[in-house]
Structures are given as C-alpha cells and as structure tokens.
Amino acid sequence: MDFLELTGIRKEFGDFQALKGVSLGVRQGELICFLGPSGCGKTTLLRIIAGLEVQSAGTIIQAGRDISRLPPMKRDYGIVFQSYALFPNLSVADNIAYGLVNRRMPRPARAARVKELLELVGLPDSAGKYPSQLSGGQQQRIAIARALATSPGLLLLDEPLSALDARVRVRLRGEIRGLQQRVGIPTILVTHDQEEARSMADRLVVMKDGEIEQIGSPHEIYARPSTPFVADFVGKTNLLPATPLGDNRVQVGEQRFQCTVNSAAVKGAALRLFFRPEDVMVRGVNGSTPNSAAAVVEKVEYLGPYSRITFRLNGIDQPLVADLSLNDMAEFQPKAGDTLRVAVPPERLLTF
Amino acid sequence: MSALPRTVAPLPLFLKVHWSDRIAHAGLVLAALVLFVFLVLPLGAILVKSVQDKAGDFVGLANFTGYFRTPALARSIWNSVWVSTLVTAITIPLAFTFAYALTRSCMRFKALVRNVALVPILAPSLLAAISFIFWFGNQGLLKGVLMGAQIYGAPGIVISLVFATFPHALMILATALSLTDARLYEAADALGTGTLRKFWTITVPGAKYGLISAAMVVFTYALSDFGIPKVIGGNFNMLATDIFKLVIGQQDFSKGAVVGIILLLPVAVTFIADSWVQKRQSALLSARSVPYVPRPSRGFDWAMTAYCLLVAAIFLAVLGMAVYASFVKLWPYNFSMSLDHYRTGLVEAGVFDAYLNSVSLGAWCAVVGAAFIFAVAYLLEKTRSLDGLRPVVRLMAVLPMGVPGMVLGLGYIFFFVREDNPLHFLYGTMGILVVNTIVHYYTSSHLTAVTALKQIDNEFESVSASLKVPFWRTFFRVTVPVCLPSVLDISRYLFVNAMTTVSAVVFLYSPKTTLASVAIVNLDEAGDIGAAAAMATLIVATSAAVCLVYYFLQVWLDRRTQAWRG
Numbered sequence: 031m032d033f034l035e036l037t038g039i040r041k042e043f044g045d046f047q048a049l050k051g052v053s054l055g056v057r058q059g060e061l062i063c064f065l066g067p068s069g070c071g072k073t074t075l076l077r078i079i080a081g082l083e084v085q086s087a088g089t090i091i092q093a094g095r096d097i098s099r100l101p102p103m104k105r106d107y108g109i110v111f112q113s114y115a116l117f118p119n120l121s122v123a124d125n126i127a128y129g130l131v132n133r134r135m136p137r138p139a140r141a142a143r144v145k146e147l148l149e150l151v152g153l154p155d156s157a158g159k160y161p162s163q164l165s166g167g168q169q170q171r172i173a174i175a176r177a178l179a180t181s182p183g184l185l186l187l188d189e190p191l192s193a194l195d196a197r198v199r200v201r202l203r204g205e206i207r208g209l210q211q212r213v214g215i216p217t218i219l220v221t222h223d224q225e226e227a228r229s230m231a232d233r234l235v236v237m238k239d240g241e242i243e244q245i246g247s248p249h250e251i252y253a254r255p256s257t258p259f260v261a262d263f264v265g266k267t268n269l270l271p272a273t274p275l276g277d278n279r280v281q282v283g284e285q286r287f288q289c290t291v292n293s294a295a296v297k298g299a300a301l302r303l304f305f306r307p308e309d310v311m312v313r314g315v316n317g318s319t320p321n322s323a324a325a326v327v328e329k330v331e332y333l334g335p336y337s338r339i340t341f342r343l344n345g346i347d348q349p350l351v352a353d354l355s356l357n358d359m360a361e362f363q364p365k366a367g368d369t370l371r372v373a374v375p376p377e378r379l380l381t382f
Numbered sequence: 383m384s385a386l387p388r389t390v391a392p393l394p395l396f397l398k399v400h401w402s403d404r405i406a407h408a409g410l411v412l413a414a415l416v417l418f419v420f421l422v423l424p425l426g427a428i429l430v431k432s433v434q435d436k437a438g439d440f441v442g443l444a445n446f447t448g449y450f451r452t453p454a455l456a457r458s459i460w461n462s463v464w465v466s467t468l469v470t471a472i473t474i475p476l477a478f479t480f481a482y483a484l485t486r487s488c489m490r491f492k493a494l495v496r497n498v499a500l501v502p503i504l505a506p507s508l509l510a511a512i513s514f515i516f517w518f519g520n521q522g523l524l525k526g527v528l529m530g531a532q533i534y535g536a537p538g539i540v541i542s543l544v545f546a547t548f549p550h551a552l553m554i555l556a557t558a559l560s561l562t563d564a565r566l567y568e569a570a571d572a573l574g575t576g577t578l579r580k581f582w583t584i585t586v587p588g589a590k591y592g593l594i595s596a597a598m599v600v601f602t603y604a605l606s607d608f609g610i611p612k613v614i615g616g617n618f619n620m621l622a623t624d625i626f627k628l629v630i631g632q633q634d635f636s637k638g639a640v641v642g643i644i645l646l647l648p649v650a651v652t653f654i655a656d657s658w659v660q661k662r663q664s665a666l667l668s669a670r671s672v673p674y675v676p677r678p679s680r681g682f683d684w685a686m687t688a689y690c691l692l693v694a695a696i697f698l699a700v701l702g703m704a705v706y707a708s709f710v711k712l713w714p715y716n717f718s719m720s721l722d723h724y725r726t727g728l729v730e731a732g733v734f735d736a737y738l739n740s741v742s743l744g745a746w747c748a749v750v751g752a753a754f755i756f757a758v759a760y761l762l763e764k765t766r767s768l769d770g771l772r773p774v775v776r777l778m779a780v781l782p783m784g785v786p787g788m789v790l791g792l793g794y795i796f797f798f799v800r801e802d803n804p805l806h807f808l809y810g811t812m813g814i815l816v817v818n819t820i821v822h823y824y825t826s827s828h829l830t831a832v833t834a835l836k837q838i839d840n841e842f843e844s845v846s847a848s849l850k851v852p853f854w855r856t857f858f859r860v861t862v863p864v865c866l867p868s869v870l871d872i873s874r875y876l877f878v879n880a881m882t883t884v885s886a887v888v889f890l891y892s893p894k895t896t897l898a899s900v901a902i903v904n905l906d907e908a909g910d911i912g913a914a915a916a917m918a919t920l921i922v923a924t925s926a927a928v929c930l931v932y933y934f935l936q937v938w939l940d941r942r943t944q945a946w947r948g
Contacts, residue, residue, distance in 0.1 A: 131851075
C-alpha cells in the first residue's frame, strides 16, 4: 500500500473545475513531482493534501489514516512555500525551533535538534542570524529545516525554487534531493519547471487542466510520453500529422516513415507522429538508411553545447527541428540553404 | 487519464474544525456582534426615531414633511451644500499646488512647511474659528481689513473650514502625486512634449483619483463639521448645527433624526463614490513604476518655495493667534501676558477636569481601540472559514467613514438612552465615549491595519498550522511584532482624534465626563472666548506632545528591530 493515497480528488471554484477527479499514490521515501503549466491544478492538489483547501470530493489516506476531513493542525506534514514564509522577527534558530517549542521539548533537546538540522541543511553557523541577513537560497534551506524539525511523515514543497535565480536554483535542487534521500521522507514537489522536475524526482505526475496526463519516471515521461501534451511540455518536440498505412508504416505529406504504430490505430485514421530534435541523425546517413530524407536547412541557431537546425523535408509543409552536437556541426557545417541527408531511427518515431 | 467517472453533483465537504480555529471563529463572531450593537443598531435607532412622533407612535413621513415645511430648517440644507462646495473649490487647488510643490519641485524647507501645513490635524476644528474671531471678529486685530463686513457667518465658516480641511486634502494629494511613474515623463521628454502639455496629459490624469478622493473628503468634512459653524457661524444655520439645536435645545428628537438622515445621504453618496475610486486607484498602481525625482528649476522652485512659505505663515498666524490670545490678559483692553485664562478660566472654573477627561479618553481609545481594531483586522484577513460573516464584518468596518460624527452621536443617544436597553448602564459614562470614538474613527484605522497585514506573508498561518502551533501564538510572537509600527500609527491616530473630536461626543458627555473639545464649545457659548482659546491651545500642545512620544517610540522600535528588518 502506498504511503499516501489520493482517490477521486475533485475541486470546484464556482463553475471552474480545478481538479477533475485525481487519483494517485505516493510511495514511502520517494520524491514525487507535480508538474504542469500554471492553472493545471498542481498547487491546488498540494494545498488539498495539506488541508489548506478542501476538496469538493475524494479521499486522502496517509499512512493508513483517513485524513480527508482533518484540519491542517491534525495532519502530519511539513511544508515549504515559494515565499519561504520565514518569520522575519525571529532568529534562524527560533524559526527552526518554532514547532518544537509547542511540543514541550526541553530546552537542551531543542537546541540539539536545531543544531542537527542546521548541519543537515549545511548552514551550521547561522543560528543567531535573522532571515533578512541570509541569501534567498539560504532562507529556503532554513525553511526546509523548519519543516523537517518536527520529523513529519510527509514533506510538501510548493515551488520551492521559483523565487531564486538560475544558478542558485540548479545548485539547490541537488542539495534538496540529497537531503530528501538522506532523511528518507516521502516528498511532494510542485513545480512548473520541467528540468527541475526531471532532475529531482523519482516519479513525475504531469498535469493539465485539472487532470493527470501521465505518471512515470523522468525517463519514461521523456522518452515515452503518452499524450501530445506531455511530449510537448517535457522538452522540445516535432509533432506531425500522419496517416497509418499498416505494417508499421505511416504517411506524412509526401514522405513515408517506418515506426512503431500504436496498435489501436486503424489503417487510414489520423495519427500524430512524434520525435525529439536530438533523435535526428546526420552522421553515417545515406540513401539506404531507414527513414532518411533530404533536408533543406532554413535556420541555424547556436545554443552552446549543441546547435538547433530548422529544416524542411520535401512534401511536408511544417518546418522541423534537429539538435546537432558540436562534433556533427564541425563535420557537416550546415548553413541556411544547404541540403543535408537526415534520418530518424524507426524506434524513436512514436505515434499518438 | 481521468480514470474516474464524474459524479453528478459533488458532495459538499467540510474539514473538521480544530478547537483553536473555533477560538478564531468566536473572536470574529464577537467582533461582528460588537460592531452590530455599537454601529448598526444606533444608526437603525435614528431611522426608527425619524418615523415616530414624540410619544413614540408611528407617524410615517410626517416628520420629514414637517421638516421641509419649516423654511429656516430647509434653508440649512442649501447653506450646508453651498458652503461645502465652496470650501472644496478653494481647498483643493490650494492643497494641490502645495502637494505639487512638495512632490515635484526642488524647493527648500519641504519638511518644515509640510509639518506646519499638517498642524490643523492636531487641533480641534474649533481652533480655526476661535482664531479667526480674534483676527477679524468684532474685537479682532484686523477687523478694519473687512471694511465693515462681518466674519461671523458664512465667510468665517468657509475660511475656518479651509484651514481645517487643508491637511486632509494635502495628505491624499501628496500621496497621489508621489505615485506617478517617472518613465511617463521620460517618454514625454523623448517625444519633445511641452511642460504644460505634460502637466495636463500626465500629471493631472495620474492624480485624478487622488483629486476626486480629496474633494470628497473635504466636502464631507465641511458638510458634517459641527464646531466651526457653532463658534463662528452666528445666525448662519447649517445641518450639523441644526441637529444640535433640535436635539439639545428643543429636545425634538424626531426632527433631529430627520436632519441626521438628510446629513447621511450626501455623505453616503460620496462614500460610495470614494470606495469606487479606491478600487480603481489600486488597479492603476499595481504596475511597477519608477519613482519620479524632480530636477532643479530655478524660477519654479523659487515660486513654489514662496507659495508654501506663505501658506505656512498663514497657518502659523492662525495657530499662533489662538495660542497668543490664550495668554492675553483681557482682550482687547489689556494685551499683557498672563496665565489668567488657564488659571481662572479653566482650573478654578472647574473646566480643567474636562481636559483630564480628554486625555483619559485618548489613552483608552489608543490602547483599547488599537488592540480591538488590529485584532479584528487580523481575524478578517488571516483566519479561515466563516465565509458568510467576513464580508459583513468588512462592510461594518468601512461603514463608519460614511457616517458623520453628529449622526453617530445622535444614534447613540437614541439607542442607549432607553432604559429597557440592557446596555443603558453605559449611558453617561466614559465607556460610551470610548466606544463611540473608536467606532467613529474605525475605518481609517481598520484600513491601516489591513494594509499592514496584507504586506506580511500569507503563509505564516499555514506554516504554523503545519507545525501544530495555534494561530494566537503566531499572532503574538510574529504578526504583532512585525506590524507594531502600524499598530502604533493606529493608536496615535485614535489618541489625537479623541483629543480633538467634538461632533459625536457633544451628545454623549455627562457632567462628569465633559471633554476638552466640548468645553471649548461651552466656554465660547458662555462668552469666555479667552478660556476657550486656552483650552484649544492645551489640546494642540497635548496632541503635539503625544505625536512626539509616538515618534520617539517608533525611533526606539526601529533601533530595536533593525537587526531583522534588514
């Protein structure tokens, strides 16, 4: 049985359906990430788990206990907000000890716990400082220490890194993940940043318009998206309208491709063909390579570790993109107007 | 992947209520009850009284028709309206120019002239009237300047009201003008726009809502002020003085109630218009803007300095005359300095108790009022559920702004004078004055508290709940310390207003609880205008001292808390 089980969670704000019956389980010790564009219901779902919003219908079971109707004070979690919500007039130590004081913990034990947590988050010397004397990233780590102080059963992180600048964000994401694994606490992370989600989570829950689109490991979500939305939201994609021809072949414009056609697709029905820019090959491609075609380069963008080529295939209206490594770039030196032979391996061509 | 079939209608689901939240709910219900009893019921009593005759029987609109058939009374409506309009038409341009000088020029002495211009707030409105009597009255120093005309009546009322309303308009306009986006001016400069065109296309539209708001505040103030027409009005009748005469003089409660309702109407209109303006204004300012920094411009800066110094000089002359006259032995025969008015006129005449009562009223309002208003604002803004009650409490919190003091005071007599009212025991006590004054000045204080609360993180309560810390602990340990500067502001505001107000309390004092500001009215009526000036001087001095105390309190607080305010 999962540590936290959500069943049929629905939420209406007036006529607006924020959540349309969401069910999922959070496993012991995992970091699960709710990912989606703004307005997809991910934050509402987190707030329902915290008891800060009330679901219109549905049940929540945490560690075998039905908490669906319990007020926040009766639930068992620690929470970290995007704004940190550190108490500005209390020192770092007092902030961390805030929940401990209420538990009648003796003073020496409290001090020891605060010290332990400060070491855990890597800020052992900041006990006497005030939040305003710390950087954003440091404040966020104190907020995490405060949430963990009372040893809750569940950790909720609501866009914890969104208010930080890019470099700090990347560093802190690894630190939070390491911390979470050391403590072994099941954690829900809400974010709209797919890179952050991929790098931190054991599993992703991709949401859209109040519904779950797909649940899976970061790799599954990236490599095997189950809907066009997921494919497009998690990384750059090429999406093309296609018609199945049977025998694992599809027709796109005047081109034909070999691929893995979804068995449900009927011959002649409309399909969507999907591949990632980095799936496009240029090296060692010749006329006999499967799925190869002559591409006319339209635009070359230099993006640092790789370059993005916008190209067209004969008989297909839509421009396509390919990401080429620096080595490929050095070898082929494509420029706008050049013709280049490209191919996509059949196992990388997916259809919806 | 929406695996679950949709249920037809979701079952309404509520969280169980934690006992600590029940305390918050109880607090909110209590607040609603207090505001209902001390605001809504007294106002309701006026409505009831206006359709009853002296014996308490229902007479329909007979009181209203009777009122409009009395020409002298009906004329008061016209008097009140044109005087208030004129005061608005004079004050707004004067205050706008002053505010413009403060915010848009590089003039010198900004802090000085600003503080002088705000002085009238520290004084009862009567002070201006008394002062103008000493300047231009029958025995006034500059009576000759009027060339036979009289200061008593409309002229005196108008200039006294301009003096009294000026700082209120100034504060609103200075805020409105300081909030303009400098980039608009930079863009206009880049397009080669002339100064005058910039003024009419950027400055005035930007300050539009401030102008409307200030005009309404001034108009309402003039319409409902009682002290000024009472002292300098002579035979010129206005609505506010009519109420007093009808109720206190003729004991005609029903007609008094009718005037109260008439007075409530225009004020209610401006009140509704103002809340509309406030909404628009906040939408206008949500964008991030670059503050405007004025650039030196010799001629303009000199002109502005001259204007502001002139206004400040006039203000000092008005204030100074009241102070001076309070020390003059026997106006206009013996101008030697003495403390006679203080000693004989106040202390020996037993009027000094009124001053002590005022200080005590101020202290009570400052402590009880600030605590109550802030706590209610907190419960409204930061606690959860009871969603039906919150808008009602919010409405009651902003309602007092639309109720003139005279009307509120009238409602209090009607409501509390009845012996079958279980709260009748409050009648004639200091308690009723405290409650009345807090309710009278509730709205601005409430809005200050709400603004302060909105600036602190909304998730403190959520974090506390997740840490299993009850809300009141966070309230006392975090919210109050963080908001302390605003709480002090509220407290000071209530203290100063309790010291200076006349209108509501003029109906409610008893011989034992006479107040300083009311004593001025009585001394003036008894012809002892020297003692009246002395009392007014005492009030100004006390208000100023109180402000200083609060100022040092703030400084001390800033020093203590600068470690975490960062």
